Amino acid sequence: xxxxxxxxxxxxxxxxxxxxxxxxxxxxxxxxxxxxxxxxxxxxxxxxxxxxxxxxxxxxxxxxxxxxxxxxxxxxxxxxxxxxxxxxxxxxxxxxxxxxxxxxxxxxxxxxxxxxxxxxxxxxxxxxxxxxxxxxxxxxxxxxxxxxxxxxxxxxxxxxxxxxxxxxxxxxxxxxxxxxxxxxxxxxxxxxxxxxxxxxxxxxxxxxxxxxxxxxxxxxxxxxxxxxxxxxxxxxxxxxxxxxxxxxxxxxxxxxxxxxxxxxxxxxxxxxxxxxxxxxxxxxxxxxxxxxxxxxxxxxxxxxxxxxxxxxxxxxxxxxxxxxxxxxxxxxxxxxxxx
Amino acid sequence: xxxxxxxxxxxxxxxxxxxxxxxxxxxxxxxxxxxxxxxxxxxxxxxxxxxxxxxxxxxxxxxxxxxxxxxxxxxxxxxxxxxxxxxxxxxxxxxxxxxxxxxxxxxxxxxxxxxxxxxxxxxxxxxxxxxxxxxxxxxxxxxxxxxxxxxxxxxxxxxxxxxxxxxxxxxxxxxxxxxxxxxxxxxxxxxxxxxxxxxxxxxxxxxxxxxxxxxxxxxxxxxxxxxxxxxxxxxxxxxxxxxxxxxxxxxxxxxxxxxxxxxxxxxxxxxxxx
Numbered sequence: 001x002x003x004x005x006x007x008x009x010x011x012x013x014x015x016x017x018x019x020x021x022x023x024x025x026x027x028x029x030x031x032x033x034x035x036x037x038x039x040x041x042x043x044x045x046x047x048x049x050x051x052x053x054x055x056x057x058x059x060x061x062x063x064x065x066x067x068x069x070x071x072x073x074x075x076x077x078x079x080x081x082x083x084x085x086x087x088x089x090x091x092x093x094x095x096x097x098x099x100x101x102x103x104x105x106x107x108x109x110x111x112x113x114x115x116x117x118x119x120x121x122x123x124x125x126x127x128x129x130x131x132x133x134x135x136x137x138x139x140x141x142x143x144x145x146x147x148x149x150x151x152x153x154x155x156x157x158x159x160x161x162x163x164x165x166x167x168x169x170x171x172x173x174x175x176x177x178x179x180x181x182x183x184x185x186x187x188x189x190x191x192x193x194x195x196x197x198x199x200x201x202x203x204x205x206x207x208x209x210x211x212x213x214x215x216x217x218x219x220x221x222x223x224x225x226x227x228x229x230x231x232x233x234x235x236x237x238x239x240x241x242x243x244x245x246x247x248x249x250x251x252x253x254x255x256x257x258x259x260x261x262x263x264x265x266x267x268x269x270x271x272x273x274x275x276x277x278x279x280x281x282x283x284x285x286x287x288x289x290x291x292x293x294x295x296x297x298x299x300x301x302x303x304x305x306x307x308x309x310x311x312x313x314x315x316x317x318x319x320x321x322x323x324x325x326x327x328x329x330x331x332x333x334x335x336x337x338x339x
Numbered sequence: 340x341x342x343x344x345x346x347x348x349x350x351x352x353x354x355x356x357x358x359x360x361x362x363x364x365x366x367x368x369x370x371x372x373x374x375x376x377x378x379x380x381x382x383x384x385x386x387x388x389x390x391x392x393x394x395x396x397x398x399x400x401x402x403x404x405x406x407x408x409x410x411x412x413x414x415x416x417x418x419x420x421x422x423x424x425x426x427x428x429x430x431x432x433x434x435x436x437x438x439x440x441x442x443x444x445x446x447x448x449x450x451x452x453x454x455x456x457x458x459x460x461x462x463x464x465x466x467x468x469x470x471x472x473x474x475x476x477x478x479x480x481x482x483x484x485x486x487x488x489x490x491x492x493x494x495x496x497x498x499x500x501x502x503x504x505x506x507x508x509x510x511x512x513x514x515x516x517x518x519x520x521x522x523x524x525x526x527x528x529x530x531x532x533x534x535x536x537x538x539x540x541x542x543x544x545x546x547x548x549x550x551x552x553x554x555x556x557x558x559x560x561x562x563x564x565x566x567x568x569x570x571x572x573x574x575x576x577x578x579x580x581x582x583x584x585x586x587x588x589x590x591x592x593x594x595x596x597x598x599x600x601x602x603x604x605x606x607x608x609x610x611x612x613x
Contacts (some may be wrong), residue, residue: 008584025462029587035476036476036479037478038474038475038476038479039481040479059352069449080459080461080462080487081488081490081492082481082482082485082486082487082489083490083491083517084478084481085482086486086490093479105542108461108487109487109496110490110492110493111487113491113493114493116493119365131437131458133410133413133437133439134411134414134437134439135411136414136438136440136442136443137438137439137442138360139418139440140441140442154537154538154539154558155410155538155556157411159411159412159556162412163410163411170358170385180347182537182554183535183586184408184537186461187408187535187536188462188534188535188537189462189464189465189533189534190463190464190465190467190535191463191465191467193467199572199573199574200467201572203465203535203575204535207569207572208570208579209571209572210568210570211569211570211571212567212568213567213568213569213580214565214566230547230548231519231548232546234545234547234548235542235545235546235562235566235568236568238541238550238551238552239545239568239570240579241541241551241552241554245552253590272593298442307421317346322553322554322555323552323553326554326556328554328555329555
């Protein structure tokens with residue numbers, strides 16, 4: 001099981017290789033694209049910090065990565081591109097190939113079709129934006145030339161197991177750390193906007209006032225009415241869950257490595273284009289410590305969970321929380337087992 | 340919706356998610372949409388599908404079965420229901436919001452017309468875009484009004500898969516699809532446009548005190564049938580409506596250029612779908 005790690009610049013590549021990156025994914029900022037399309041970014045990450053500044057810098061990195069036997073994938077994962085954008089987009093693709101890119105991460109069916117028509121031989125991985133919720137949709141993408149799929153965050157471990165069964169010939173990738181999106185990425189049509197204005201941070205994280213439209217005022221007695229009122233209040237409070245917890249407050253799926261290892265999942269993805277190098281290194285080290293346990297020792301699921309929780313607590317200084325757990329069904333293991 | 344503003348000759352369809360929604364039927368509707376786009380737990384029972392089809396047959400209406408994105412489990416649940424639609428009302432439409440369902444439709448060879456659902460049409464809907472229209476370059480605005488559906492390869496691919504119709508939301512920034520050369524037509528959903536959807540449903544168990552932050556894929560008691568929320572932040576400009584696992588905005592303004600956009604059908608939602 002390889003670890004797919006974000007890479008944003010040449011300064012961090014050696015550290016990340018040393019920490020065990022098994023494959024890199026990245027994006028490149030195109031000034032020409034940004035001038036023309038502004039916030040409609042080529043790779044869903046408009047911020048400079050999330051991108052290589054040039055294909056020359058990318059080329060240096062692919063050279064270093066390839067010497068270490070590590071492939072590099074370029075994200076061209078906006079959910080859709082229009083006809084007007086395609087010529088410029090394909091210039092970008094060919095520049096990336098010249099810079100030594102091994103594969104592409106794609107969400108748009110139109111772009112996949114274009115890759116097929118142009119006989120582009122590089123591997124295509126379906127981004128989580130491709131919304132592969134079942135085996136049939138995985139095979140749909142395989143028929144369009146995909147080499148692998150990234151499964152959505154919004155699947156349980158059991159659903160992942162059932163999806164990856166009977167999809168031979170496709171590499172599989174699941175999320176393991178950071179950015180637990182509240183909404184299904186590939187069906188979310190809010191924009192990712194880069195702005196210093198906090199009003200333009202991700203829409204799912206904005207503070208909202210919440211009002212119940214169909215106020216339920218039922219009950220024959222004061223007690224019953226009070227109970228209904230309490231339920232109404234609770235229901236509104238719940239709608240603000242993503243205001244209380246930022247989706248990047250160290251969400252984690254480490255406990256599920258046990259099952260993913262058993263299933264033969266090919267890659268686990270650390271989200272984090274734009275994260276500081278030290279954070280990426282820490283994420284890689286924590287994962288590799290757990291993978292080493294799975295590879296070398298006979299360990300029960302409960303023991304593994306306890307180890308994962310302990311490592312999470314020690315490295316990120318947070319307790320496990322359902323809302324920050326990628327696969328919260330694992331939290332049925334008693335907390336006492338992790339002491 | 341101001342129905343008077345719908346151009347003559349535009350088909351009008353009624354979209355309901357539950358069988359009691361048939362109470363909204365009016366003579367102007369020539370088609371019934373029945374089903375759910377957002378949650379596989381809300382896929383209607385076979386008995387309700389039969390009732391909806393019977394209603395369509397008795398009133399000489401066309402029928403569209405609308406389906407959500409699904410896990411393997413949801414797909415297995417859907418197959419016999421799609422088969423039922425094919426048997427009871429051959430030639431009906433199936434709106435798919437999951438490429439896996441199109442795979443199954445192609446393989447089974449049912450006498451049904453596949454229609455690409457609005458979840459697979461990825462045009463941006465976030466209302467904050469309206470604050471930026473004045474400062475964005477023209478090419479960016481065209482992008483936000485456009486779609487990949489009109490790219491040559493994509494539209495050809497859809498036709499090869501027997502998809503001749505796509506479903507659209509009524510975007511605040513306007514629509515400019517350029518479908519004229521594609522032989523593809525479009526339906527426009529009014530008045531609710533979906534913005535986003537989750538499987539970490541905040542309606543599930545939403546009234547259980549102490550579980551406010553228990554967010555994941557957990558069993559529910561269909562609380563979405565009881566609660567509808569409005570959430571506001573000034574930057575959005577308009578209220579967001581949260582029903583079940585999806586968020587919407589309301590836009591009653593019927594676009595003026597429907598014909599030009601190959602929009603030949605209005606899909607009227609009397610309630611937020613759930």
